[in-house]
Amino acid sequence: MLWCPDWPITAAIREHSLEVHAALALVDGGEVFACSPAARENGVRRGLRLREAQARCTGLIVLPYDPFLDIRSFEPVTTAVETIMPGVQVLRPGLCAIRIKGPSRYYGSEENAASVVLQTLAAIGLTDVRVGIADGPFAAEQAAKATEATEALEDPQAEPLCIIPPGGSPWFLSTLPLDVFEQPRLAVLLKRLGIRSLGDFAALGAADVRNRFGAEGALAHRQSSGLDHFSVVDRTPPLQLEVTAHFEPPLVRIDQLAFAFRRTAEGFVAGLRRAGLVCTAVQVALHTESGEVSERLWQHPRWFDADDVVDRVRWQLQGTNAADHGLTSGITRVQVVPGLVEDLGDHADGLWGTGPDESIHHGLARVQSMLGHGAVLTAVIAGGRLLADRRVYIPWGDSPAAQDKTQPWPGRLPGPVPATVFAVPVPAVVVDARGNPVAVDPRGLVSADPAFFTVGAAIDQRWPVHSWAGPWPINERWWDPGGRMLNRFQLVDSSGSAWLLLLENQEWFSEASYD
Amino acid sequence: MTPSAAGALGRKGPPDPGLSGSSALQPDVSSLPDLQFRINQMQSSRLDSRRLPTVPALAKILPGGGLQSGGSYAVRNSATLAMALLAGPSATGAWCSVVGLPEFSVEAAEEFGINLERLILVPDPGAQWLTVTAALVDVVSVVLTRSPAHLAPSDTARLKSRLRQRGAVLITQGTWQQCDSTLSIAESAWEGLGAGTGHLRTRRMKITATNPAGRLRHTYVGLTDLQRSPWQASGAGAAGERSPTPHDGGALFQPALKKSS
Numbered sequence: 001m002l003w004c005p006d007w008p009i010t011a012a013i014r015e016h017s018l019e020v021h022a023a024l025a026l027v028d029g030g031e032v033f034a035c036s037p038a039a040r041e042n043g044v045r046r047g048l049r050l051r052e053a054q055a056r057c058t059g060l061i062v063l064p065y066d067p068f069l070d071i072r073s074f075e076p077v078t079t080a081v082e083t084i085m086p087g088v089q090v091l092r093p094g095l096c097a098i099r100i101k102g103p104s105r106y107y108g109s110e111e112n113a114a115s116v117v118l119q120t121l122a123a124i125g126l127t128d129v130r131v132g133i134a135d136g137p138f139a140a141e142q143a144a145k146a147t148e149a150t151e152a153l154e155d156p157q158a159e160p161l162c163i164i165p166p167g168g169s170p171w172f173l174s175t176l177p178l179d180v181f182e183q184p185r186l187a188v189l190l191k192r193l194g195i196r197s198l199g200d201f202a203a204l205g206a207a208d209v210r211n212r213f214g215a216e217g218a219l220a221h222r223q224s225s226g227l228d229h230f231s232v233v234d235r236t237p238p239l240q241l242e243v244t245a246h247f248e249p250p251l252v253r254i255d256q257l258a259f260a261f262r263r264t265a266e267g268f269v270a271g272l273r274r275a276g277l278v279c280t281a282v283q284v285a286l287h288t289e290s291g292e293v294s295e296r297l298w299q300h301p302r303w304f305d306a307d308d309v310v311d312r313v314r315w316q317l318q319g320t321n322a323a324d325h326g327l328t329s330g331i332t333r334v335q336v337v338p339g340l341v342e343d344l345g346d347h348a349d350g351l352w353g354t355g356p357d358e359s360i361h362h363g364l365a366r367v368q369s370m371l372g373h374g375a376v377l378t379a380v381i382a383g384g385r386l387l388a389d390r391r392v393y394i395p396w397g398d399s400p401a402a403q404d405k406t407q408p409w410p411g412r413l414p415g416p417v418p419a420t421v422f423a424v425p426v427p428a429v430v431v432d433a434r435g436n437p438v439a440v441d442p443r444g445l446v447s448a449d450p451a452f453f454t455v456g457a458a459i460d461q462r463w464p465v466h467s468w469a470g471p472w473p474i475n476e477r478w479w480d481p482g483g484r485m486l487n488r489f490q491l492v493d494s495s496g497s498a499w500l501l502l503l504e505n506q507e508w509f510s511e512a513s514y515d
Numbered sequence: 516m517t518p519s520a521a522g523a524l525g526r527k528g529p530p531d532p533g534l535s536g537s538s539a540l541q542p543d544v545s546s547l548p549d550l551q552f553r554i555n556q557m558q559s560s561r562l563d564s565r566r567l568p569t570v571p572a573l574a575k576i577l578p579g580g581g582l583q584s585g586g587s588y589a590v591r592n593s594a595t596l597a598m599a600l601l602a603g604p605s606a607t608g609a610w611c612s613v614v615g616l617p618e619f620s621v622e623a624a625e626e627f628g629i630n631l632e633r634l635i636l637v638p639d640p641g642a643q644w645l646t647v648t649a650a651l652v653d654v655v656s657v658v659l660t661r662s663p664a665h666l667a668p669s670d671t672a673r674l675k676s677r678l679r680q681r682g683a684v685l686i687t688q689g690t691w692q693q694c695d696s697t698l699s700i701a702e703s704a705w706e707g708l709g710a711g712t713g714h715l716r717t718r719r720m721k722i723t724a725t726n727p728a729g730r731l732r733h734t735y736v737g738l739t740d741l742q743r744s745p746w747q748a749s750g751a752g753a754a755g756e757r758s759p760t761p762h763d764g765g766a767l768f769q770p771a772l773k774k775s776s
């Protein structure tokens with residue numbers, strides 16, 4: 001059994017390249033999920049509230065806990081162990097089981113095999129690794145956890161290794177307290193019954209334990225007797241689906257990059273197809289010469305083929321979206337990782353094709369490759385007071401963000417919605433019968449009835465106002481310096497066409513037209 | 516002009532002979548190009564022209580009784596009318612596309628019954644208007660666009676032949692050469708707004724459709740008539756059934772009704 005203590009902390013330190021002895025805490029849902037030894041010395045514990053932890057340790061670095069990071073960063077460790085001995089079972093990130101029988105014969109003894117593993121892991125920069133060897137996985141895990149104490153006693157040169165001789169597991173486990181089960185209810189109950197250690201618990205009859213404590217209790221009983229399962233289920237090494245293209249010298253032109261990356265993209269799609277998979281989301285990472293990284297997850301309405309992958313790389317470079325890439329030097333490395341893979345069978349074409357939607361997608365992808373990812377849009381209606389805020393554009397292929405438009409929006413427009421909503425409000429002029437501009441005072445009173453108005457370029461014309469309504473105040477984000485104070489008017493001119501006008505800071509704009 | 520359309524015109528034609536466009540049928544044609552032009556006008560866009568579902572209020576003034584697949588239509592001065600034309604096909608599941616109209620209001624489109632999930636927006640095609648429009652004509656059923664400032668007649672002809680080949684419909688805001696019909700709002704009146712009171716509630720419009728020969732048909736509709744889906748019984752379109760007699764003009768809210776420019 002191979003154990004890396006505090007793996008979430010190790011993973012976070014390696015991911016964010018922090019100092020090894022930094023006081024670090026990973027937070028999940030406002031509580032400390034894991035903390036580094038330095039933080040633990042200052043009294044930070046798992047389950048502590050974030051504010052309390054920060055009070056106890058002022059220099060605490062707080063990061064959100066990411067379970068996927070743990071899994072991802074443990075992958076190199078598993079791969080490194082697999083290169084020297086086969087049959088690794090990852091129980092959870094930071095803990096894996098290896099069958100010792102074969103390696104101990106190959107390397108001569110169990111000690112030799114364990115030290116080879118420790119040396120291999122030290123070579124990839126992982127020093128705090130403990131090894132426990134015993135009859136079963138549970139006993140081996142406890143042995144690995146027990147190394148800490150023995151290590152402190154003996155000389156520091158000794159390897160963090162604990163070997164329980166064959167058949168000695170019940171004896172080793174018998175002295176351990178009940179807390180090692182990590183089942184608080186069972187532990188408390190057994191303590192009340194006068195059972196203090198695993199040895200006491202193992203001495204009970206198996207049938208009685210099953211009758212009294214059920215399946216969970218029976219499992220714990222078997223574990224405490226050192227009789228839990230002996231099998232180690234080998235891991236099937238996962239397929240390498242991600243691809244990386246290196247460019248030497250770095251490429252600075254997008255078309256060069258797209259051309260050079262094409263073969264890699266074809267290899268990526270071919271690799272997926274061989275595995276019987278299709279990819280519906282990819283993570284594209286662009287590394288530059290100066291060490292910048294631009295990462296983005298791209299989704300696809302159907303699934304990616306090679307052209308689509310090249311397009312996504314190009315769009316990410318063009319920075320057509322709000323999240324601009326802002327890269328300043330040449331691209332040295334492009335990495336494409338499948339974000340979501342699905343079975344090819346679920347996406348196969350029907351016998352007679354999949355109907356019009358497929359051709360729609362192809363046509364739109366063509367337009368997208370001409371104009372860019374953000375130029376072909378679908379729209380959803382969101383909440384908002386101003387009409388332009390109420391429409392949200394989503395590039396074709398992206399999934400819409402969940403919006404709740406059922407919320408009330410005080411100040412939204414009553415009646416029919418205008419058919420033309422200007423993307424940028426058009427300047428307008430509204431004057432009263434004497435030719436003075438119409439204004440609204442802070443109490444919301446109109447200075448005079450509007451009599452004439454013009455919108456847009458026809459500033460020299462004056463259209464008589466037939467009927468009007470307003471002002472309807474809109475006070476957006478009054479607590480925020482960037483908030484707006486607007487007054488809305490509806491005006492109908494003498495030809496019967498209606499306009500929606502806005503008054504902001506004595507300036508008139510046309511928001512929309514009911515044409 | 517098909518006999519049925521001519522009959523419909525006779526029934527619906529306004530009493531004023533100056534508007535009826537009968538001059539196109541006068542026999543004094545002097546030259547061959549003139550004759551060819553008239554033959555082109557009288558040809559339908561395709562022999563077995565399929566009709567797309569259309570809002571009933573507009574179907575009765577369009578030539579052929581609705582949007583013909585492969586046809587092109589122009590809307591002169593109104594985004595509302597363009598939306599009403601899109602609404603019919605979209606409500607029955609057709610994909611629609613809006614090119615080069617950044618001010619297209621999707622919220623109003625939803626009120627008209629346009630399915631936003633099957634609505635593709637390309638607000639800014641830039642210099643590639645023709646390529647983008649042609650690419651979309653290939654895949655969607657209805658394309659709404661703003662007619663570009665300059666378009667070579669050969670490009671127009673190519674786009675038209677592509678429309679016919681694909682059976683798509685092109686609706687342009689602004690003028691368009693050789694379109695099957697040009698729609699515009701001739702008169703419009705709003706109700707619900709006073710002098711500083713109320714808010715806009717309902718609208719009544721006189722919609723005119725002009726065919727290339729200059730024939731003019733018109734109908735009086737309310738905003739709700741345009742928002743009625745094509746599957747609803749056309750008999751319910753009472754406003755559209757109304758014949759445009761002078762008496763009927765009085766049924767509009769007369770004080771508010773003014774001629775548009």
